[in-house]
Amino acid sequence: MFRLGASQVARSVGAQTRNYATLREIEMRLKSIKNIEKITKTMKIVASTRLNKAQRAMTASRVFNKTDAEFYENTEPAAVEDAKTLLIVVSSDKGLCGSIHTQIAKSARKRFQDLNGAADIVTVGDKVKAQLMRTHSDNLKLSFSGVGKEAPNFYEVSLIADEITKLGEYSNVEVLYNKFVSAVSFEPSKFSVFDAAALQKAPGLSKYEIDNEETTSEFAEFSLANSILSAMAEGYASEISARRNAMDNASKNAGDMINSYTILYNRSRQAVITNELVDIITGASSLE
Template structure:
């Protein structure tokens, strides 16, 4: 948008000799203010990224334990049953294409499941994108999430609300997996229902007591997977926002250089014209 402004001024200067210094100075001041904002947002994101990575590392420990248990128990995923797709995002923008990518992955997942799925959206960004194409499948949405690193109490409350929708034999949690400080990939966790865990052939390897063990394990697995997904998504979003603000700051710096050159050239031209007018006027008086 600002690069277009530079070109526009250059074209206008050809029509009316020179753009006014005040106009160029005003644009230059505006871009410098934007650069200050983007640099500040980059610093804030960099500070939050360290905390986000610590929370993500902690959540991976719980998720790894849950993953090892499910691999040993080896429950079977039911076929043909209605699925629940939980899409993890946030309410904030200015972080590149991170929300768009997870929304596209959610649409592909709906197609893979032949539309036999209900959707739960965590965050206003992904909700706004999915509601345009799958409004009839969006059963529940949460706002105010993703502002800080998630904690288990917050996740437990979200899981309780989701379970009020009813029982689903297949639950998948879609999120942005943190790969590195400059990359992320959409990924998914599968959560097994209590019936699938109870019928798992490897469950006999564990000494479990009680009638509702499978139900408890299913709920705990759901909460652990959602906690890990939200922590991964928060770290990915924070990293993406830092990179976006870094790129914006560099672009603003380039534009400041371009406008500074244009300002100096225009100022020199104005001074030259004034000198020419003075010399011409003095010559006419002789």
């Protein structure tokens, strides 16, 4: 009888130890989720603050890009067939913004496939570079990092454009980017940029007072830089918006997990207290 009582006490102590350990684990888990919720809420506030600045930069860049689009529409330059295309894929270095980098990388792969592999690739941003390196490392000619931390400016973009022009002459240049549609959506898009030779052959160039190759060459360089600036500004606004939405969803998910773990913690705590009361009452009854 004594041995039976001892084994019951041992099992009771072991059960209490497991309950206490489980309770402690739940408490630590709950604390971690609350800390994550604080971080995601803070990041959402920061993204919301930056979004207005990003949208202003995007709106300003659209004015210059609209002027380029009108010039191309009036002159009607044509892409050179059977010529190698340069794809400039614009992204950034920062993550935690949903699928925005994956979407532009997928769009670049599809465009590369449409061109039957007759294209070279330049990446702006580490995120899209890492994704395209896995599938098109042989076609990746140049990459730029350290971008996307702030709204782009023309000085930064002009340096990027200068390095791209050192790769050589490309008759067809396409800038792939994430176009800002609204605060909750974006879509992969592209700009077509033409070189000086294509502009010289444009049938509608006579509408403008341009009669020398130097002017068209300078305009082609400016148009490349301007297109990259618009793409980076659009991508920056899309990224900030996507990050705000991602952090908002993460905060909501953390809140749901906190509620679930709080209920679980309270139930586990009540179970521990109940077991302790049962042991006390059982011990008191055995002494009577």
